[in-house]
Amino acid sequence: MSGDDFDGFRDAEAGFRWAGVERLNYKEEGSAPFKAISRQVLFTDPNLAGELRYFEIEPGGFSTLERHEHVHAVMILRGRGTCLVGEKTRALEIHDLVTIAPWTWHQFRANAGEALGFLCLVNARRDRPQLPTAEDLASLRAIPGVAEFLDGK
Amino acid sequence: MSGDDFDGFRDAEAGFRWAGVERLNYKEEGSAPFKAISRQVLFTDPNLAGELRYFEIEPGGFSTLERHEHVHAVMILRGRGTCLVGEKTRALEIHDLVTIAPWTWHQFRANAGEALGFLCLVNARRDRPQLPTAEDLASLRAIPGVAEFLDGK
Numbered sequence: 001m002s003g004d005d006f007d008g009f010r011d012a013e014a015g016f017r018w019a020g021v022e023r024l025n026y027k028e029e030g031s032a033p034f035k036a037i038s039r040q041v042l043f044t045d046p047n048l049a050g051e052l053r054y055f056e057i058e059p060g061g062f063s064t065l066e067r068h069e070h071v072h073a074v075m076i077l078r079g080r081g082t083c084l085v086g087e088k089t090r091a092l093e094i095h096d097l098v099t100i101a102p103w104t105w106h107q108f109r110a111n112a113g114e115a116l117g118f119l120c121l122v123n124a125r126r127d128r129p130q131l132p133t134a135e136d137l138a139s140l141r142a143i144p145g146v147a148e149f150l151d152g153k
Numbered sequence: 154m155s156g157d158d159f160d161g162f163r164d165a166e167a168g169f170r171w172a173g174v175e176r177l178n179y180k181e182e183g184s185a186p187f188k189a190i191s192r193q194v195l196f197t198d199p200n201l202a203g204e205l206r207y208f209e210i211e212p213g214g215f216s217t218l219e220r221h222e223h224v225h226a227v228m229i230l231r232g233r234g235t236c237l238v239g240e241k242t243r244a245l246e247i248h249d250l251v252t253i254a255p256w257t258w259h260q261f262r263a264n265a266g267e268a269l270g271f272l273c274l275v276n277a278r279r280d281r282p283q284l285p286t287a288e289d290l291a292s293l294r295a296i297p298g299v300a301e302f303l304d305g306k
Contacts, residue, residue: 012248043226050203095165
């Protein structure tokens, strides 16, 4: 919450935007595979041990397949889609909750013909994500349903 | 996230409830003034430095007027209402964001004829709230608009 004259209030605006909140790239281009996803940091504060972000995936887009030590606590806020968490894929609807435990492979996909928007709570201090090796990917794809999920089918 | 066979997923249910999440009293009865408010803890996890709770205030109800060192990061999820934060009252609508800085008096009221539901992110480790003294209350009521807010008008 930077140079603007922030008074503690941020009005919601049309299209899942918020006053004074910048719509950012999900990640640096080329740093990892992803498609059609944006990021807005809703709460970050030196007195808060957590950060709350809003991610939105356009229809057909997906987040990076990754894992890390830190936990994700996710609430769906817009639309529908599917996620992979560990060995499970799961359809997602508004206000559904997903906890992604440490070192669990995960990916979100807007594969239901509409945008998928979600809140994600993380620790402010957290480790960097790890990408799958070719071996990791082969193991994941061997799980029933996972190859189809990863191929966007 | 206790004794149930929690697999990381909690489906949203009708009426802003979640599978496997208990609907709790806001606080212990008699511990502080409040009216018609419930609490559901959506995310609490030993690996998360924050907790995400959902509070819902029935029409005409209100949260405790209090302050504390820890920060509240609030997103409105249901309905409309008004909050007092420091010396300001503010109308609230769906997806509006409110940051309550350390030691700031605050109260939420469902004073728009409908329920007011909101997410509240806090640090897992946090101090206990402080209630206003008679002097604090008199100072607050002297601020234009605040007495009317506190009286539910």
